[in-house]
Amino acid sequence: MKTRKSIGREHSMCVQPSFIIGTYDENGVANFAPITWVSITWDKDRFLLVISMNGSKKTKENAETNKKLSANLVSTDMLELMDKLGSYSGSDVVKNEVLHEEGLTLKVPILMESKWVYECEVTKIVQMGDTHTYFCEVIDVTIDASIDISKGHDLFTLDPVIYSGNYYSIGKYLGKIGDFV
Ligand SMILES: Cc1cc2nc3c(=O)[nH]c(=O)nc-3n(C[C@H](O)[C@H](O)[C@H](O)COP(=O)(O)O)c2cc1C
Numbered sequence: 001m002k003t004r005k006s007i008g009r010e011h012s013m014c015v016q017p018s019f020i021i022g023t024y025d026e027n028g029v030a031n032f033a034p035i036t037w038v039s040i041t042w043d044k045d046r047f048l049l050v051i052s053m054n055g056s057k058k059t060k061e062n063a064e065t066n067k068k069l070s071a072n073l074v075s076t077d078m079l080e081l082m083d084k085l086g087s088y089s090g091s092d093v094v095k096n097e098v099l100h101e102e103g104l105t106l107k108v109p110i111l112m113e114s115k116w117v118y119e120c121e122v123t124k125i126v127q128m129g130d131t132h133t134y135f136c137e138v139i140d141v142t143i144d145a146s147i148d149i150s151k152g153h154d155l156f157t158l159d160p161v162i163y164s165g166n167y168y169s170i171g172k173y174l175g176k177i178g179d180f181v
Contacts, residue, residue, distance in 0.1 A: 013164050014037075015162060018034065018163050019051075019071045019072060020032050020074055020081070020114070022069060022070035022072060022100065022110055023058075023070075024062060024066055024068075024107065025065065030096040030100055030109035031090035032100070033058065033059045033089075035052075037051065046137050046138070047138045049135075051133070052134075053131065053133075057089060066107075067122040068106050069122065069136060070109060070110045070118065071136070072111040073158060073160055075158060075160060078111075098111060099111070100112060103142065105140035106121070115157070118136075118140075119139050119142060120136035120139060
């Protein structure tokens with residue numbers, strides 16, 4: 001028989017996808033920061049990314065000023081970049097020395113390295129203490145032109161970094177909805 005044990009709420013980790021959020025400041029200077037408290041929700045006819053950020057951050061400042069951001073999916077070959085961008089703040093030093101361009105649809109900085117990018121408008125901000133959660137309408141998704149999505153969203157091609165306090169990559173293909181009913 002299986003038994004359980006309590007390990008305490010300090011272990012409230014969540015399995016997280018990894019993104020680098022791109023924003024412009026009021027002078028059009030780009031900034032990039034890793035954020036993994038990211039999920040998605042739906043409202044009538046639109047998808048919204050749900051992005052939570054704690055404390056003071058250049059990314060928060062920029063998102064509130066411009067009401068726009070990009071969410072750049074991090075693949076395993078971008079780990080070093082993500083680690084570096086998370087180690088200091090754009091509030092202290094310009095943090096855009098990475099190949100980036102303007103979004104295809106919105107005026108947001110996007111990482112050319114990222115295979116899958118959401119271009120978003122910030123539509124609602126919810127504050128809980130020192131943490132702000134941004135509901136960001138997905139206006140467009142832009143991808144590496146070499147990726148063929150006609151057969152679905154292949155996670156082996158996107159090769160995302162999964163975060164839990166430690167970094168992981170995805171494992172096996174398990175099937176699709178309905179395969180196990
Ligand atoms: C892997 C990783 C994941 C992170 N996820 C988050 C997050 O979900 N929310 C958050 O507030 N900070 C998160 N951070 C911390 C920010 O990236 C960090 O504070 C960064 O320096 C902010 O930069 P900025 O001030 O230029 O926006 C994460 C850092 C790393 C390395």
